Amino acid sequence: MEVLVPFSTDRPKSRLSAVLDPDERKAFARAMLRDVLDAVRAADGDSRVLATGPVEADLACPVDVDERPLTDAVNAALDARVDDSPEDATPVAVVMADLALATPEALRELFAAGREADVAIAPGRGGGTNAFVASHPAFRVDYHGASYLDHRRIAAEVGASVAVVDSHRLATDVDEPADLAELLIHAEADGVEGGDDGTDDDADGGRAARWLRDAGFALDATDGRVGVERE
């Protein structure tokens, strides 16, 4: 499946500015992007990054640059598909670049749902649209506000059937400091069984969690809730 991965190169992850400086936010955003691309590849998806500017990294997949806001850039990509082959209802996926917890299993479930329904949506916590698959030619996006609700309405308006993918991993976009804890929790849990393979390479994903740990972040449960602390 073709998978578009929108990625902001200019001021990524500004809501993490309380805990990461601008260069750190850029490096962390790139680590998350690479984790997402790894998971897409493992789920047999063909990624194409839709970036707002040149990406300073070898991503091993095509990168299209479109400076427009997210909604316009994604809709332009959807328009282009319909213009190129109006009869083609091959589904295309759009997966956000900050889904650092995305697993191949969760993405496979999304892709499968998108082959059955005209539109499959993985809602994000807070009402965003973290990932979707659309094959209906008239479906377009509007990422402003509670986009999950808007996308449900848009799908209903154009008569597209909808499947909702219920995944905590796809619902967790890493935007705020509390989300960093989520990333570290699941990285640690995945290490309980099987454990680390002892190598330091990045071939098995988990770059974003490793980047956080290398930057001194650790889980902190001292006040009863689980957050992060930095050394």
Place this chain on the structure above:
Amino acid sequence: MEVLVPFSTDRPKSRLSAVLDPDERKAFARAMLRDVLDAVRAADGDSRVLATGPVEADLACPVDVDERPLTDAVNAALDARVDDSPEDATPVAVVMADLALATPEALRELFAAGREADVAIAPGRGGGTNAFVASHPAFRVDYHGASYLDHRRIAAEVGASVAVVDSHRLATDVDEPADLAELLIHAEADGVEGGDDGTDDDADGGRAARWLRDAGFALDATDGRVGVERE
């Protein structure tokens, strides 16, 4: 499947005290409990409420009162099962009473996972253990701190195989004001197609979302993020 639903009757949902007074928190907690019991029933589970005190509502299922803290009460129930029939490895589920977004589908997936693995866990956002199914006789709980990680370690220590259930709905325990938005978002999304059946009875679940709306809560996306406002 037997499903224990722990429920605190004394000071439920204290982290919602900024937006709900004590009586409101009690009523809202009961509405969530009843939604959970409905979803369990629809998923062919047999609920037993494990309450810290008498519940002032007809829940249409057995209620055991155990005043001890959550960990002790759940472990006592697990102990009793093993004591009663040491050879019996019938799985038992423990599902928190504040999973107001739980659907029968998500619970069925949890129950199915718990029939395959010795322990199936649905982690909560923030590292909690929102629901689990255990058939391994030596598995016990410790709900303090990041209990999901502790439960993964406990399962590994007793040699129990583990399945992780990836569900946003089961990951969302309604604890804090931001979680109220999550409840209203998904209630509204479920209403986009099919819509309301026009009746005002509670037979179709959704009591907690309805309680919130009746109390004047509505989604608010004015600052770019989706939260709740109260009339």
